[in-house]
Structure formats: structure tokens, C-alpha cells
Amino acid sequence: MELYRILIGKPGLDGHDRGAKFIARALRDAGFEVIYTGIRRTPDEIAASAVQEDVAAVGLSSMSGAHARLFPAVLEALDKAGAKDIPVLGGGIIPAEDIPRLKKAGISSVFTPGTPVDTIINAFREACCQHHQQRC
Amino acid sequence: MSKQDPALQEWQDNELARTLARFPERKEAFTCHGGRPVERLALPKEIDEAYQDKLGFPGRYPYTRGVQPTMYRGRLWTMRQYAGFSTAAASNERYRYLLDQGQTGLSVAFDLPTQIGYDSDDPMALGEVGKVGVAIDTLADMEILFDQIPLDKISTSMTINSPAMVLLAMYIVVAEKQGVKAEQIMGTIQNDLLKEYVARGTYIFPPRASLRLITNIFQWCSANAPRFNTISISGYHIREAGSTATQEVAFTLANGLTYVQTALDAGLDLDVFAPRLAFFFNASSNLLEEAAKFRAARRLWARLMKERFQAEKPSTMMLRFHTQTAGNTLTAQQVDNNIVRVTIQALAAVLGGTQSLHTNSRDEALSLPTEDSVRTALRTQQIIAHESGVADTVDPLAGSWYIEELTDAIEQEALDLINQVDEFGGVVACIENGFIAGQIEDAAYQYQQQIESGERVIVGVNEFQVDEDVEVPVMRLDPAVEDEQVRQLKQVKAERDQEAVRQCLADLENAARSDSANLMKPVLAAVRAYCSLGEICGVLRGVFGEYRGRAW
Amino acid sequence: MQPAQLLEQLLERLHRGDSRSVARAISLVEDQTELGPAIMQGLDQQRLDTALTVGITGPPGAGKSTLTSALVHHLREQGLRVGIIAVDPSSSLTQGALLGDRIRMMDHALDRDVVVRSMATRGRLGGVCASAGAAMRIMAASGCRIILIETVGIGQSEMDIASLADITLLVLAPGFGDDIQAMKAGILEVVDLLVINKADMPGSRKLLLDLGRETANSDRVLETVASERQGTETLLERILAFETELRQEEEFKQRRQRSLNKETVDWSIELIRARLTDLVDNEFLTGLDQDPRAAAEQVLSDVLRNSLTFQR
């Protein structure tokens, strides 16, 4: 089985990373190599890290409502860093009406409280698999 | 009959008699439906040594049964609900309304930039200004926040940690401008920085610098503001981060011991500052375990204070605490179920002898609560207080084999864990080497895995679901709030005496560089000169450096 | 694009220091793709020769990452491009890994001339040495003057990884007594420099003394407070002086030679494992009455005599 590298980032100021860490561990237990940036990262820092680590996907978590501004900002930062191809998935306390907007902006999957962890793992696996197929 | 027991008699003649003389009970007589009297304190047939050693009498070492002799028969716990508002003006309006309604305590929540020491115009603050509480940049904001509120009459609780010194200084200066002296102000700052590194995440500086700030505050306040509680040692967030009940007790008390040791090292008098230490715990859903947890924490703290620091004065050994029901147990599914959860949790806190209580609102999992749900949350407390009867007798669960076994077990396990932390070099070392965070994360992971696998049932989430649209309400904040806050900050910065600002910040930097200086004084001066929170914390960031969390 | 073209483009960008290409090249080698060997052969040998690699090892929490970050700070002040490889263990059960060292490097996150790569051991015998060695060379070819490689632990395998480097550093701190006891003897024979970090904490002098008089008096022992960058500039000077010394004395070449040999063995094992598995499963088939050890001898002698086809 192929090994996928992913990056979990927490943009914004909220320090509640219980969810982000749970997902990171669950992904590790599902066989991923997970790089965690820690809390309070700017979109540029997350994008630069994703590029240097050559990850196959980026996962973002936000609990303070900052997703609406920060998730798209990470997409922009990735684009600027020449890494538009890296899929970005996001989760946290995200109102239903924001989801279409985030997807339109380019977030490939959005998870809300109560999404089963297996669904999240599968979404990452799929995103990574697609990304690996594109790379040489 | 045990009622003639000499030990009991002695307690009745001393602690109880003194308390009754000063604070009569709420009612002449407490009775069940039908008139049967409710005993103040149920006791075993025989008051033997084992009983005295483990449980004793309320208001007496080891305080297992409570810190006051009559507990809620004398006075109910304080029902304290807080909420965050985006601007100082809006909060001020709300506070004045609450005070008109007879409330005597205020509670302030700050937005994240304030909690992390950034001004509202800092790039890091973008999109977060006024979001989870009020934004405070300079003394000007604090003046608006407490406008026409008499700071000699009310007590204010501020949920602030890393920049606690700055906010406290602003509070003191506002009081000063009202003609209220520092020695008159009352309230609490959370100021518990150690738990930020392992749980809550609003740290700024490295642990050692944080301990210095805390000690400086202890020192200054014990001399100048003796009625102010200088810390609230918080297990709440440790639990929210996923710890077990035992870990919550262990790590919170370990933090407490660290503060005590640091203060003693700085030459403070144990019996002066220890009675000012307040604790803050979480009440989760396992009713009996939680009730036992509070009892165990109380006994363990008293023992630790006595054995490690030779404390003798009762108020030095007493663990007094505030409780909040567990936010992490609230579900987005079938939100009304949360009212039931909160009821059980609040009941645990009361059965465990809490001094004050915040009950979460049913919709608090996902957003700021509505007014209706805040009322229901408060009513929950009132029903427990006035209808359930559990407040009419002291420590009603005592003597249950299960409860006493649990209390013993939690105490022992927590003590073992505290000893382990000591072995690994103490709390600061265990923050840095990841031991504490690792323990919490392992527990959180296991718990969540049990939910995912269905081994642990969460009603409405992994069982008993209904078809419903889980509504995550929108918490969009008017962007004008941020713009206005930034505009005001710019104005304050433009109008102040720039030379004074420069001087104050330079003085602060010099003081910070010398280990022996107390930073309260230069911070008070800086605040008076309208230096901003971001500028002050910026200077300290420059001297102390910034802490970076660890991944696992 | 044709593979040849792709390769050329990748190499060209990599040598210009393009982050994305450096990172991708490392992945392609680490994942053992077909392009891997060609990438490695296309690297600028001169840059590999001038670069210095430094292995940093020690128990978790001793301050390796903080120290690394401090060294990076000083190197950047001198305008030098730096590479960092942070190795963490993979779970032997699931193959997955949590890579957390990056958090301490975030001060340099936006600096294009600080190349950071987190790497999991991927549970392979020696395998990580192979990948880490490749990553070091790719970073060197991209213009990194110094490459720091951080590994956790003070066991044999961590030492192995660290010893890929030209110079090795062991970081200890007070409060990790048990680990240190185990390796008290001859600590200075295994590493080039011993760093006692957290010198601001009680117990650091005692740690030094515990390690023995010889250690305490050696000029190969330094004290630092990495979190405040105290002593770290001196440490860097010492590292660079040591490099000069080594380069003057041929020792540098010998060290390189040793680690290249070691990497070759690692890669051989890495490559041979898959093919051997295939071979034994499909062609050789150990007899039910055969002892595996004896069977292995036979496989090996057959292979070495090249009498069995050795195919992918």
C-alpha cells in the first residue's frame, strides 16, 4: 500500500486542537504520515510547510468561526506557492450555509461535528490517491 | 447514639457554633414533603478514627465533606453565568442591566487577540476581533467597559491568562480614576498559565517567564489589593481537552503546588497568598464519579498543603472551587438533550460541594447561547437548589460504599500521578517534555475511539439518532465591529503623549530584563500612558521570547 | 511530458533551490519510484562536497528541535542556506507516523532558504538511513551549505542515522536521568560534540558531573540554553571549526566514505528485501521440512552465485 504524507494545520487563534489532534492520530492509525503545524499558524506558513513537506493533502481545522476567511486564504497561499494541486480538506464548527461557499472556493471536503472518523479518513485517502496519480 | 460522640460535640461547639452565629441557615427548619425534618449532617453510627481520618466534619480538615460546616444550608452556591460581547460599549450596557437586576458579580470574557496579547490592528488578529468576547486594546476600552460601574461595590471575574497583568493593571487604573483604591477592588483573574500549555492554548511566553509574571502579581496584590483573587487554578480546560477525571485532579493540583512553591521561593507568606488561591473544575456526566472527584480533590489538596508545606491555617488548606458543566459533552444532535446532560452535571457539582457554578446552555456547543437557553440553564441550578432537596443536607452521598471507594481511588490515583510528575522533574519539565499533554491526548484519543466504535453510547450521536438537520448556527460577526475597534485604537494612539509611551515601554523592557524587578509597577505606568496591550506584550515577547506548543 | 524531460526540469529547478522541486525529489526517492536513482545521479557533485551535514540526537524533550532552530537562526544571519531533516518513528503496527518537529521550526516557515523536511522511519531496517541520506544530498544540491538531521532517542538505530552525518552531536538535558545512565560510559567516543542543553535549569551541573570528570573537562562538551539562544552561537562556531579541522586532515573524506558505504548497504538491504520475498514466495519455496535458517543459507548462496534469476 502506498504511504501518504499529509499536513494538518490550524489557522487562526483558537487553541482548541483536541479535534485536530484526534484526526491526526486517527489518520496515523490508518497508516498516514501526518505532519502537524501546531496552533495559530498563518495561511502562508501552512502553505509553505505543505510545499516543503510535499504532502498529498492538507487538512485544516477551525473552531472559532474563522474558517470562512482562513480556509480560502490557505488556498490562495498554496496557489501563490505554486501548489494549487494539493487538495485541501477542512473541518470544525462550520455552519451548513458556509459549506457550498467553501467548496466553491476549492475546499475539497468539509467535515462538521459528528462526521464519523471513517468518512474523514476515506476522504483523505481518496484525495491523496488522486494527488499521487498526478505526480510523476 | 453517635450524637453524643465527643469529637462531634467538639465540632458542634466550635466550627458549627461559630458558623451558625455568623451565618444563620437559610431556613428555620428544612423538611421533606410531609414534614419529616432533614438532618443537617448524616453520620455513621460510630465515629471512629477511620471516619475522622478520611471524612471528618465539614469545615474541618481534611474537608472531604465540604469547606463550610453548614454548606448550602447556610448559603447556596453562587450561580454565575457569563457571556461574551463584542465591544466594550455593548458589554457595559449589559453589565449595567445585570447590576440593576441585583447581580453583584460581573464576568468578563475577552476576544482571542486580547487573550494572546495582540492589538486589534495586528495582522494576527484579523477576523477574530470581538469574536468570543470583548476586545481591549488600551485603557480607553477598559474605561468604556466599566463606565458608571462602581468598582468598590462589585466583584469582577476576568477570564484572562497570559496578559493577566496588563488587564489587571487597566482595571486598577480605571478604579483609581473612579476614586476607588486598589485595596478595595474585588474579583478574580484566571491567571493560570500552566494549564494553557497543556490544554487551552492561549499561552504567549515560555513557562518560566509566565511563572514570574504570576508571582509578580501575587506579590503586588498581597501588598496592595488583598481582596482580589489572583489566580483560578483550572482543571476545566484540562478536562475539556480530553483528560480523565483523575488526570483533571492530578494535573490541576500539580499546577497548584507549582504556584505555591514558586510563590514561597519568591519569599511570599503561605498563609497570606494560599487562602487567595481558587480552583475551577469541570463537571462531566458520570454523576457519581464526578461527585467523588470533587470530594477527592478537596481532601488531597488539604493533605498536600499540610504535608508538603506544613500548612496549619484552615483557609490555607481549603480547596474552594468554581465549577462549569462540561462543554465537550454537549451535542449538536437533538440539542434539547443537552439540558438533561447539564442537569446531571450540575447535580454532580452540587453533590460534590462546589462554591459556585456555571451551567452551560443547550445550544452552547456550537455558538453563543440564546437568551432563552441561558435562562433555562440558570433555572436548572435553581431547581436543583430549591426543589431537589440535595442542598438541604451536607454532603448527602457520604458513606455510600461506592462513593467512598471512588473517592479513595481517585485521590490515590491522582496522588500517584502527581508523584510521577515530580519524578519527571515537575510540572514545567513535564510541559516541555510533553508528558502531561501526552497523557491527556492519549485519554482523549481512547475516549473518542470508544465513541467511534459504539462501545461508548452518546445518545443522539451514535445511538438513538433521529432524522434531523443538524443546524450549525451562523456566528457571523458584523465586520464593522473590527473596523470600529481598529479606528478607535488608531485614534487613541494618535492622541496620547508619545514620549511618555516610549519611556514607559523602555522602562518596562529594562525591568523585564532584570529578574528581580516586579513588573506590576512598570505595567501600571505603561497602562496609564495608554500604551496598548499589544505594545506591552510586544516588549515582553522581545525579552522573554514566545512559547511554541508541541505537537504531541 | 516525457520522463526524461521531467527529470531534467526537476533537476534544473532543484538546483535553483525551488522548494517544490526539492520536496518532490525527496519524495520520489523516498517512495522508491523509478525516477529516484536518476535524480540522485543528476545532483551537482561539487555542492555535495562543500556541504556539511550535522547529526543531532538525544532523548525526547532535551531540546533538539529548539537547538536546531537556534542554529538555523545563526546560520541565516551569516546568509547561509540551511536544510533540516527531522526524523520520527513510524508505528510498526500501522506504518503511520506523527511528525511533530516542524512546530519548533515555524520561526523559519516563511524563509525560502530554510528547507525543512519531516521524515518517518517507515519501520524499515536501515531504510530511513537510505532516505535521509538521499534527502541530505538533494538539499545540498539545492544549495544548502549545512544540513542538520534530527533524530529522537539515544539508542543504536538513532546513532546510526546520526552517523550518516559528517559531524554528530548528542543533546542531553537535566531531568532525563535514566536514559543517560544507560549510556554514561564512553559517551564521547560515540559522538563528536556533547551538548548539555537547558543549562538554565537546576541539575545541569550535576548532569555534567554525573557524566564523568573526563566529560566535564573536555572541550567537546558545551552548555546551552537553546530556548534563549545562549551558547548556541559558540556551538555553531565549534561545529564549523571542527569541520575545518576534519577537512584538513583527510578525516572528512574518510567519514564520507564510511557513511556512503553504510548507505550502500542500507539501500542494498532495502532493495533486496522486496525481491527476496518475491523470489522465496514464488520460486524457491521453503520446504515444509526445511529449517528456515538453512534455507536462507541456500537462497543466499544461490543468489550470490547468481544461479537464480533475480527479477523484480
Ligand SMILES: Nc1nc2c(ncn2[C@@H]2O[C@H](COP(=O)(O)OP(=O)(O)O)[C@@H](O)[C@H]2O)c(=O)[nH]1
Ligand atoms: N528551560 C529551557 N527549556 C528549553 C531549552 N531548550 C528547549 N527547551 C524547551 O524544551 C521543550 C522541548 O524542546 P524540543 O526542542 O521540542 O525538544 P526535542 O524533543 O529534543 O526536539 C520545549 O518546550 C522547549 O521550549 C532550554 O535551553 N532551556
Ligand SMILES: [Mg+2]
Ligand atoms: Mg524534536
